[in-house]
Amino acid sequence: MAPVLALERISKRFGAVQALTDVELEVDAGEVVALVGDNGAGKSTLIKVIAGVGPPDEGRIMWEGRQATIATPSDAQALGIATVYQDLALCDNLDVVGNLYLGNEMTTMGVLDEVAMEKRSRDLLETLSIKIPSVRIPVASLSGGQRQTVAISRSLLGDPKIVLLDEPTAALGVEQTAQVLDLVERLRGQGHGVILISHNMVDVKAVADRIAVLRLGRNNGVFDAKTTTQEEIISAITGATDNAASRRSRRLSE
Amino acid sequence: MSESPVDPRLVVSEQGLTGYLGEFRRKVKGGELGPLPVVIGLIVIWLVFQSLNSQFLSAQNLSNLSVDIVPTGLISVGIVFVLLLGEIDLAAGAVSGACAAVLAVLNVNMGMSPGLAILLAVAVGAVLGLIHGFFFAKIGVPSFVVTLAGFLAWTGFQLWVLGPNGTINLPSDGFVAGLTSTYFIYVIAAYGLAALGVAGFLAVSLIGNNRRRAAGIPYRTTGDIVFRTVVLAVVAFGAAYILNLYQGLPLALLIFLVVVVGTDFVLRRTRYGRSIFAVGGNIEAARRAGINVPFIRISVFVISGSFAAVGGIFAASRISSASQATGQSNVLLMAIAAAVIGGTSLFGGRGTTYSALLGMLVIQSIASGMALQGVSNSIQFMVTGAVLLAAVVIDSISRRSQKAAGRA
Structure with a gap:
C-alpha cells in the first residue's frame, strides 16, 4: 500500500541558494519519522513545503498514492496534515478549551457551546492521557510541557493523518520532555503518521521508527532507529561519512 | 514514566466549604482576583463617606x-473593548463631545426628530x-498616536459644529433630556427588573449546570448556585428598594x-468576542487560527466610537445642552480609569464590561462623597x-503572580 505522504524529488531554491535538492521522504500511518540535520540542512524549508507555507519549485507530493498540490496552509489542513510550530502560538489569556477550539469554536445559534467544547476537550485530552490541572485555567499558568501538549492536542482536533512537530522538546525539562515523547508514542498508537523534527538524538532514538537525515539540502540516508547507533546518525548529519572512501564505494556500486 | 492513578498536580475540587476556601485561596494566589478588589x-x-456624612447613602x-455614572460609563464600555485588544482610545472623550454637538445641531437647529438625530449622531461616532x-489596523499607526490625532481633530470638529455660540440648549422636556430625567415611578418597575435579573441568572445557571451534568463534566453544586443567586438577589432587590424610595427606576440606569x-454576553459567549x-x-496565535485580525481591530474601534457617541448623548441629556x-x-x-479600576487589564486580553459599571461606581x-463634604x-x-x-498596581501584581503560579 502506498504511504500516506511521499515526497518525490523535491527541490526548492531561494535566489542563489539551493535549499533543497531532490529530497525524498515517506511517512506511513502509525509511524514516527524523525527528520534530523544540522542548522541550514533544509529541515525548516522541508517543513514549509509539507505545511503549505512554501511550496516546492520542483518535485511531486504524493498523498495516499495520488499526486497532490499543497500551495497554501489550508490545502495542507484539508488533506489532513497538522503542523505544530516551535513557537506554540497559544493565547495565554484563554483557557485550555478556548485555545483548543480557537478559530473553530462550536456554536449553537451563534452562541458558543462551552459545554460541548469542554466535553470534547476532556475526551481528547483523556484519550491522549494528557494531565492538565483543569481545562478551565488560562494557558499562562501551565508549564512548558503542558503548553506543548495543548498545542499538539489542538492540532489533533481536525483528526489529521500526518502530524508535523517542529522541535517539540526544545526548551523543555527532563520530565516535560518525557511527557511530550509519551504523547508522540500515543499519536503513533492511534494511527497518526508523525514527522518529528529534533536536534536531540536521544529523543529521536527513543520514539522514532525511522530517521531521515538531511545534509546541505539533500537526503543523506534514512536509518532504522532500532538498528542504527547514535554515532552513525551523527556522522550522517555532520557529513563525517562523506569521505573519500565512502564516495569511492558509492561510485563502484553504481 | 510511571503513571499514578491520581496526578498530584491536578487541582482536586473538594466538596463543601473547605473546597470553596481552597479554590478561593488558589485563585487569589494565582492572581485571578476578578471583581473582588473593586x-x-x-x-x-x-462606609467611609457614610460615616462622614449620613446623607451619602440616602436614597436621593x-x-x-x-444616573451620574451612565454617560461616562457608556464611554467606558467602549474603552473596555479597546483595552481588551491591549490598545488605547484617547479620542473617546472628543468623539462623545463631537457627537453630542451633532445631535444638538440636528435636533435643535435643524428641527430633526430626536430619534433620527440620535441615530445619525451615533453613526458619526461609528x-x-x-x-x-483604519489607520491603526491597515496603515499600522500605533493606536495611541491615531487616537491622539483624533482627539485634537474631533475637538476642533466639535467647536466647528457648535458654531460661534458654543452652546446649544436642548429642550428640557424633550426626548433627549428625557433619557436621563425619566424615572419609572411604579415600584413594580424596579422590583420587576430585579426579579427578572435574578430569575434569568438562576435559569441560565440551572440549565447550564444540567447540561454540564448530562455531558459528564464538572458542574457547580446546587448550594453554590443558590449562594450566588442569593447574593445577586440581595444586591438587586436592595438597589430596587433604594431606587423606589426616591423616584423609582431611572431609564438611564436601565x-x-x-x-x-x-x-458582556457578546464578549464571552460569541465567536466574535x-x-x-x-x-x-x-496576535500571531489569532492569525494562525484564521481570525481576521484587521477586521477585529477596526470593528473594535467602531464599537468604541459608537459607545463614545452614546455616552456623549447621555452627557448632553443630563445637563440639557451640548457645549x-x-x-x-x-x-x-x-x-x-473606570475600566481599569473595575478590573480590565491595560495589557490586553483580560476584562469584562462589568468593570465599566463597577469602576464608574467607585x-x-x-x-459625590467629596462634593457632599464640600471638598x-x-x-x-x-x-x-x-x-x-491602586487599581493598576493590583492589575500588575496579579499579572505577575499569574505567571508565577504556573505549575512547572
Whole structure:
C-alpha cells in the first residue's frame, strides 16, 4: 500500500541558494519519522513545503498514492496534515478549551457551546492521557510541557493523518520532555503518521521508527532507529561519512 | 514514566466549604482576583463617606449617583473593548463631545426628530471610530498616536459644529433630556427588573449546570448556585428598594445595565468576542487560527466610537445642552480609569464590561462623597488618582503572580 505522504524529488531554491535538492521522504500511518540535520540542512524549508507555507519549485507530493498540490496552509489542513510550530502560538489569556477550539469554536445559534467544547476537550485530552490541572485555567499558568501538549492536542482536533512537530522538546525539562515523547508514542498508537523534527538524538532514538537525515539540502540516508547507533546518525548529519572512501564505494556500486 | 492513578498536580475540587476556601485561596494566589478588589474598595468608600456624612447613602444621593455614572460609563464600555485588544482610545472623550454637538445641531437647529438625530449622531461616532481603526489596523499607526490625532481633530470638529455660540440648549422636556430625567415611578418597575435579573441568572445557571451534568463534566453544586443567586438577589432587590424610595427606576440606569449585560454576553459567549480576547492575548496565535485580525481591530474601534457617541448623548441629556465642554476635560480619563479600576487589564486580553459599571461606581462615589463634604476638586482628583494607581498596581501584581503560579 502506498504511504500516506511521499515526497518525490523535491527541490526548492531561494535566489542563489539551493535549499533543497531532490529530497525524498515517506511517512506511513502509525509511524514516527524523525527528520534530523544540522542548522541550514533544509529541515525548516522541508517543513514549509509539507505545511503549505512554501511550496516546492520542483518535485511531486504524493498523498495516499495520488499526486497532490499543497500551495497554501489550508490545502495542507484539508488533506489532513497538522503542523505544530516551535513557537506554540497559544493565547495565554484563554483557557485550555478556548485555545483548543480557537478559530473553530462550536456554536449553537451563534452562541458558543462551552459545554460541548469542554466535553470534547476532556475526551481528547483523556484519550491522549494528557494531565492538565483543569481545562478551565488560562494557558499562562501551565508549564512548558503542558503548553506543548495543548498545542499538539489542538492540532489533533481536525483528526489529521500526518502530524508535523517542529522541535517539540526544545526548551523543555527532563520530565516535560518525557511527557511530550509519551504523547508522540500515543499519536503513533492511534494511527497518526508523525514527522518529528529534533536536534536531540536521544529523543529521536527513543520514539522514532525511522530517521531521515538531511545534509546541505539533500537526503543523506534514512536509518532504522532500532538498528542504527547514535554515532552513525551523527556522522550522517555532520557529513563525517562523506569521505573519500565512502564516495569511492558509492561510485563502484553504481 | 510511571503513571499514578491520581496526578498530584491536578487541582482536586473538594466538596463543601473547605473546597470553596481552597479554590478561593488558589485563585487569589494565582492572581485571578476578578471583581473582588473593586467590590471591597467600593464598600470601604461607601462606609467611609457614610460615616462622614449620613446623607451619602440616602436614597436621593444613591439614585442620582446611579444616573451620574451612565454617560461616562457608556464611554467606558467602549474603552473596555479597546483595552481588551491591549490598545488605547484617547479620542473617546472628543468623539462623545463631537457627537453630542451633532445631535444638538440636528435636533435643535435643524428641527430633526430626536430619534433620527440620535441615530445619525451615533453613526458619526461609528465613522470616527472607523477612521481610527483604519489607520491603526491597515496603515499600522500605533493606536495611541491615531487616537491622539483624533482627539485634537474631533475637538476642533466639535467647536466647528457648535458654531460661534458654543452652546446649544436642548429642550428640557424633550426626548433627549428625557433619557436621563425619566424615572419609572411604579415600584413594580424596579422590583420587576430585579426579579427578572435574578430569575434569568438562576435559569441560565440551572440549565447550564444540567447540561454540564448530562455531558459528564464538572458542574457547580446546587448550594453554590443558590449562594450566588442569593447574593445577586440581595444586591438587586436592595438597589430596587433604594431606587423606589426616591423616584423609582431611572431609564438611564436601565439602558446602561442592558448595555453592560449585552456587551458582556457578546464578549464571552460569541465567536466574535472570543476573537477579541484572542487578538488581545496573542496576535500571531489569532492569525494562525484564521481570525481576521484587521477586521477585529477596526470593528473594535467602531464599537468604541459608537459607545463614545452614546455616552456623549447621555452627557448632553443630563445637563440639557451640548457645549464646548461636553466630553472635554477629564471625561476620557475617567472613562479609562473606570475600566481599569473595575478590573480590565491595560495589557490586553483580560476584562469584562462589568468593570465599566463597577469602576464608574467607585469614581462617582468618590466625587459625590467629596462634593457632599464640600471638598474642593483638587483633593477629589488626587484621591481618584490614588485609587486608579491602586487599581493598576493590583492589575500588575496579579499579572505577575499569574505567571508565577504556573505549575512547572
